[in-house]
Each structure stands twice: as structure tokens, then as C-alpha cells.
Amino acid sequence: MSPRRGPARRLRQVADANPLQGGLTGIALVALATLGLALFAALICVVILLLIG
Amino acid sequence: MLFRPDSADFRLILLYTARVVFGIGLAMAVPLAVALAHGESADAWSFVLAGSIGVTVGRLAEMTLQTRRQLDASHALASVAMSWLTAPVIAGIPLFMSGHYASFLDAYFEGMSGFATIGLTLANDLDHMTRSVNFWRHFMQFIGGQGIVVIVLTAFSSGAGRLGTLYSGEGREDVILPNIVRTARFIWRVALIYGVIGTGLLWITVTLAGLSPLNALYHAGNLFMAAFDTGGFATQSTSVAFYRSQLVEGVLMVIMTAGAFSFALHYQLWQGRREELLRNTETRTVFTSTLVLLSIMVIGLVRTGTFDQFYPLYRHALFNAISAHTTTGLSTVPGRLFVTDWGALAPAVLVAAMGIGGMAGSTAGGIKGIRIGLVLKGLKGDVRRVLLPEDAVVVETYHAQSRQILTSPQVRDAALFLLLWLGLYLSGALMGLFYGYPLEEALFESVAAASSGGLSVGLARPDLEAPLKITYILQMVVGRLEFISIFALAGYLTSAVRGRV
Numbered sequence: 001m002s003p004r005r006g007p008a009r010r011l012r013q014v015a016d017a018n019p020l021q022g023g024l025t026g027i028a029l030v031a032l033a034t035l036g037l038a039l040f041a042a043l044i045c046v047v048i049l050l051l052i053g
Numbered sequence: 054m055l056f057r058p059d060s061a062d063f064r065l066i067l068l069y070t071a072r073v074v075f076g077i078g079l080a081m082a083v084p085l086a087v088a089l090a091h092g093e094s095a096d097a098w099s100f101v102l103a104g105s106i107g108v109t110v111g112r113l114a115e116m117t118l119q120t121r122r123q124l125d126a127s128h129a130l131a132s133v134a135m136s137w138l139t140a141p142v143i144a145g146i147p148l149f150m151s152g153h154y155a156s157f158l159d160a161y162f163e164g165m166s167g168f169a170t171i172g173l174t175l176a177n178d179l180d181h182m183t184r185s186v187n188f189w190r191h192f193m194q195f196i197g198g199q200g201i202v203v204i205v206l207t208a209f210s211s212g213a214g215r216l217g218t219l220y221s222g223e224g225r226e227d228v229i230l231p232n233i234v235r236t237a238r239f240i241w242r243v244a245l246i247y248g249v250i251g252t253g254l255l256w257i258t259v260t261l262a263g264l265s266p267l268n269a270l271y272h273a274g275n276l277f278m279a280a281f282d283t284g285g286f287a288t289q290s291t292s293v294a295f296y297r298s299q300l301v302e303g304v305l306m307v308i309m310t311a312g313a314f315s316f317a318l319h320y321q322l323w324q325g326r327r328e329e330l331l332r333n334t335e336t337r338t339v340f341t342s343t344l345v346l347l348s349i350m351v352i353g354l355v356r357t358g359t360f361d362q363f364y365p366l367y368r369h370a371l372f373n374a375i376s377a378h379t380t381t382g383l384s385t386v387p388g389r390l391f392v393t394d395w396g397a398l399a400p401a402v403l404v405a406a407m408g409i410g411g412m413a414g415s416t417a418g419g420i421k422g423i424r425i426g427l428v429l430k431g432l433k434g435d436v437r438r439v440l441l442p443e444d445a446v447v448v449e450t451y452h453a454q455s456r457q458i459l460t461s462p463q464v465r466d467a468a469l470f471l472l473l474w475l476g477l478y479l480s481g482a483l484m485g486l487f488y489g490y491p492l493e494e495a496l497f498e499s500v501a502a503a504s505s506g507g508l509s510v511g512l513a514r515p516d517l518e519a520p521l522k523i524t525y526i527l528q529m530v531v532g533r534l535e536f537i538s539i540f541a542l543a544g545y546l547t548s549a550v551r552g553r554v
Binding site for chain 1: 242243246247249250251306307310311314319322323324325327330336340343344347348351352355356361363366367370371374375
């Protein structure tokens with residue numbers, strides 16, 4: 001790798017040169033975060049239904 | 054002391070406003086193409102007329118308003134405010150001509166609600182609206198979500214340095230890439246790439262829900278724009294409940310969440326930096342707040358007996374909590390039920406969720422997670438200072454791409470904005486109370502308008518009192534632009550009257 005190619009340069013290349021790959025990675029991570037939130041929400045619903053339902 | 058602006062100042066502001074009007078006129082080519090494809094000739098003519106007015110105004114301004122005066126920060130901020138107040142005038146023409154709006158004020162309200170990605174609607178008989186006009190409502194959200202001024206000016210202007218204030222004047226703070234033009238282009242790249250992926254997923258799920266593939270594509274495109282731009286308009290009056298599909302709701306929850314993430318965070322996620330999701334102070338604040346508010350909402354719903362089975366409780370509470378917190382406004386139940394069937398606690402939670410909103414530098418509105426996070430961290434630092442020995446050095450940090458030390462001015466700024474937002478919410482609620490609406494409904498609708506939350510308990514309807522419609526319009530634009538640009542425009546107008554030459 002050329003010494004002038006720092007991390008910032010590589011970051012820009014992924015966003016600029018391969019946006020579809022970046023977009024797929026991005027939306028997959030958002031989906032993962034939403035799934036995590038949904039799992040916590042399910043747990044909350046179960047606990048509250050058990051306690052006061 | 055105020056200095057009276059001269060004609061060159063006003064010419065410059067009007068010139069930049071006209072450039073945005075020109076861009077809106079050009080944008081009407083898209084719904085025009087939809088109208089032609091569906092044989093909606095009357096609507097096609099209305100788009101030709103409104104588009105022509107926009108383009109003509111823009112070209113006339115270029116010919117007559119040129120000035121040697123350089124654009125400074127105050128010009129830029131006032132131009133942004135003027136542009137946002139003017140764009141719905143042009144955008145409202147085809148809406149008004151469609152016959153679905155009782156007055157031009159209603160069409161202007163809809164235009165502002167679209168561009169500011171609010172989601173409140175005054176349309177009559179939405180279920181029988183033509184495809185092109187309904188598409189235009191959603192397309193306005195797509196344009197406004199990313200920023201009308203930034204897109205128009207990055208497309209038609211040179212000189213990236215001048216765009217900085219215009220960019221921040223639209224309520225954006227993050228400069229992700231070295232200059233504004235590249236940042237704006239990255240924002241549009243994210244929107245377009247997610248648009249392809251999101252529309253594709255929604256197309257599949259809406260088709261599985263029972264719509265014909267061509268019909269499903271139309272719905273999917275509109276749903277994507279409403280969800281990613283946290284807009285909340287729907288093609289049908291029953292919103293998301295129309296599809297009766299958990300799959301559609303699941304995909305929409307992901308897209309709404311993506312819309313509420315800042316573009317700076319998307320930039321990190323595009324590189325696969327998943328650790329940023331867990332470390333980022335704003336992400337943590339928004340996720341914690343969503344879970345806390347969801348818990349309170351579930352307690353309220355269970356106590357009132359609205360849902361006594363796990364699945365309907367989980368489905369409706371989760372979707373509507375995410376929709377409110379991302380300030381989208383899509384809903385799985387008719388809005389009126391929030392005040393008639395959901396008790397007192399659950400709608401109060403929706404108000405709080407809309408009020409807090411998404412992340413700064415996203416398409417979402419509201420106070421924003423980072424401000425809440427910084428104020429809470431500042432508070433924590435103050436408590437520690439009281440509890441620790443006097444000579445102890447207390448340092449609070451926050452994470453936004455990297456670990457940073459929290460400074461007092463940052464906490465003060467965040468607290469100031471918090472107060473401004475609370476004042477904005479309160480002002481609309483007071484107007485609602487003045488017209489005799491109950492506190493719960495007045496506050497709900499006010500926060501929905503100002504925060505771009507868009508969930509409605511039914512106050513926003515065609516027969517709403519005109520002053521209240523105007524109040525909501527003002528709340529929409531002030532909230533979308535986050536105060537400063539509107540203050541700058543008000544300052545200009547005051548200086549024109551009271552300033553010294």
C-alpha cells in the first residue's frame with residue numbers, strides 16, 4: 001500500500017467508489033440494530049404482561 | 054444597534070430564494086411524468102403550470118436580481134428561511150388544483166408538511182387521490198428530507214464555501230466530507246442507494262400482502278419516501294394498517310430507524326464500523342429513550358386493557374413507538390384511537406417520543422438525541438462535582454465518531470435548544486387550548502407539527518380553524534430549520550423597519 005493512503009483516504013474510497021456495497025453494509029447494520037431493539041421490546045412486553053397483565 | 058439592510062441585501066436573499074423556486078419547478082417534471090404515465094391529463098397540466106411558474110420566476114430573478122454583494126451568513130440564513138416559506142406556494146399549486154384541498158391555505162399546509170417531513174395532512178378523500186398528486190406529496194418529503202436548499206444549490210451553484218451557512222441553516226450540522234458539496238452529494242447517495250434497497254424490499258412485502266406488482270411498486274416507492282425521510286404521509290387514509298402485513302411493518306421499522314440515524318453515522322456504518330452503533334452517545338441516548346418510553350407505553354396499554362394479548366400489544370406498541378421516536382408518523386391504528394382507546398399514559402409517551410425525536414443531522418425532527426445526551430451528561434457532571442472533594446477534576450466525555458471532552462458551552466447550547474424546543478411545543482399547545490381543544494389533544498398535535506412527528510389525533514383536518522393551521526405551519530418550518538434561520542429572517546425584517554441607515 002502506498003504510504004500516502006491513510007485510513008481517511010480508504011474510507012472515502014468505500015463511500016465514493018463502491019456505494020452499493022456501502023449501502024448494503026449500512027442498511028444491514030441498521031436492520032441489526034432494529035432487530036436488537038425489537039428483541040428488547042419483546043422482553044419488555046412479556047415482563048410487563050407477567051407482572052401487571 | 055440594528056443596521057437597515059439596503060436593496061442589494063434583499064436582492065441577494067430573493068435571488069437565492071428564486072433559485073430554490075426554480076429547482077422546485079424543475080422537480081415537478083417527476084410527478085408530471087407519473088401523471089402522463091397514468092393518463093392523468095388534468096393533473097399533468099397543473100404540474101406543467103406550477104413548474105413553469107417556478108422556472109420562470111427563477112430565470113427572471115437571475116436576469117434582474119444579480120448583485121455584486123457577496124453572500125454572508127445572515128443573507129444565507131434569511132435565504133434559507135425565505136426559500137422554505139416560498140417553496141410550498143409553488144408546490145401547493147397542483148395540490149390545490151387537484152380538488153382535494155378546501156383552500157389554498159390547506160394546499161400550502163400540505164406543501165409545508167411535505168417538505169418539512171411532518172406528515173400531518175389536510176387532504177380530503179385521500180383514498181381517491183390521483184397517483185401523480187399522491188406521488189408529489191411523497192416526493193416533496195424526499196426532497197425536503199435531504200434539504201431543498203442544499204440540493205438545489207449544490208446542483209446549480211458554484212463556490213462550495215458559500216454553501217456552508219445555507220447547509221447549516223437547514224438544520225444540518227455535520228460536515229461529513231471535506232466540503233459541503235461532497236457532503237450533500239453523499240447525503241443524496243445514501244438516500245438513493247437506500248431508496249433502491251428499501252423500495253425493493255417493500256415492493257416484495259407489499260406484493261406478498263396482496264397488491265398487484267405494479268400497484269405494489271407505486272406503494273413501495275411512496276412508503277420508502279415517507280419512512281426514510283421520516284415524513285409520515287401515506288397513500289391511504291388508514292396509513293400502514295391498509296396493508297395488514299407484519300412484513301411490511303418490519304421493513305418500515307428498519308427504514309424509519311435508518312432515517313432517524315445521522316448521515317455522519319451512516320458514513321461510519323457504510324465502512325462497516327458497527328462498534329459506532331454501541332459507542333455513539335446519540336445512538337445510545339435514542340435507543341435507551343425508545344426502550345424506556347416503550348416500557349411506559351406498554352404499562353399504560355396493559356393497565357387500560359387496550360391489549361391483553363402479547364402479540365397485538367408488541368406489534369402496535371413497537372411500531373408506533375419507533376414511528377413516534379423517529380418522528381415519522383406512520384401508524385398501525387387510526388390516530389383518533391390514541392386518545393379514545395389508548396388511555397392517558399400511552400399517548401403521553403408518544404408525545405414525549407415525538408418531542409425527543411431522532412439524531413441530529415438526520416432526516417428526523419425533534420429536540421434530537423445528542424442534545425438530550427449532552428444535557429444529561431452535563432447534569433451528571435454537576436452532581437459529581439457536588440459529591441466529590443472540591444479539588445477533584447471532573448471530566449465528562451461523549452462519543453461521536455471519537456471520544457471527546459464535553460465542554461460547558463456545549464451543554465449550555467444543548468440546554469438552550471432544549472428550552473427553545475419546549476417553548477415551540479408549548480406555543481402550539483396554547484393556541485390549541487385557546488380554540489377550546491382538550492390539553493391532551495392540543496399538546497399532541499402541537500408536538501406532532503413542531504417535531505415533525507406527524508402522528509395525529511385528528512385535530513389537523515380541513516375544518517380546523519385557520520389561525521391554528523397557520524400556527525402549525527409556522528411550527529413546522531421553525532422546527533425543521535431549528536430556529537436560527539427563522540430568527541435571521543425575522544431580524545432582517547425588523548432591521549428593515551427599525552434599523553439605522
